[in-house]
Amino acid sequence: METFGDSWSLLIMRDLLTLGKHTFGEFLRSEERIGPSVLADRLARLERGGIIVRTPSETDARKVTYSATERGIAAIPLLYEAARWGMGGVRMDTDDPWEAVMAMDRDEVLAAWHRAVREGGSLFGGEESAFARLRARERVVR
Amino acid sequence: METFGDSWSLLIMRDLLTLGKHTFGEFLRSEERIGPSVLADRLARLERGGIIVRTPSETDARKVTYSATERGIAAIPLLYEAARWGMGGVRMDTDDPWEAVMAMDRDEVLAAWHRAVREGGSLFGGEESAFARLRARERVVR
């Protein structure tokens, strides 16, 4: 609960789990403009907390990727509810992917999201995103 | 999402919705020792955000109570998931009421919790707490 009381940690987890960001630079270029020193601090904290893992590339020392541990993945329902609460039930932007997600079955969304992250993906990011798969499946069901 | 990135606001909402605290003094005497200036600031912010309402007593100006708006009540699922994540699936204290809650059906807990708060109660606080009712019902079902 300590970690999610900090807004930057929350944002990092959001970028990691919903947008599929993995590198220092990607987090740095987030919408909210986090400073590099603060980012480094929060990444270290999250790592110490067992929520993310830092894995430097063996070939190129400059390349470091961050990914969620099982404990980090377990925070997905929390992010889901945070997003739902943040939207406030208001239907403003029909092109917003979050809108589409919230219209789907909660359990199915969470299951697909979990699976995607475990396979190195995320909710929205990448070609094999949970969102893309859910949409494809939705089309089949109809 | 802004409001729940702040740990004090989060704690205030927790005290309000799970422990049934309603007054400045009660929040002040919370486990985490929030300072009066910060508390006043956060209460004002939450009020401006339409998440809580401040209602001074008409008879006694010293008595002021804070309660959750519909928007604040809508944050209950978020608190539920935060609590669940915070426990980390670990079974440490069998007397912990949160443990008992997590063993119950999610939908039923959320429904009872919502109802209790709307009636001026909370999850754990007070005689007519959602928890007390859920336990009573559980005993009947068996």
Add this chain to the structure above:
DNA sequence: CCGGATCCGTTTCGATACTG
């Protein structure tokens, strides 16, 4: 008394510059 404002030393932030 109780809700809150004021004051003040300390911590944290965030932005830019810099290093390997």
Add this chain to the structure above:
DNA sequence: CAGTATCGAAACGGATCCGG
């Protein structure tokens, strides 16, 4: 590109004071 160094500005939080 990943991360440090630095520094002024802001926020914190703890103690104390004030008004109804």
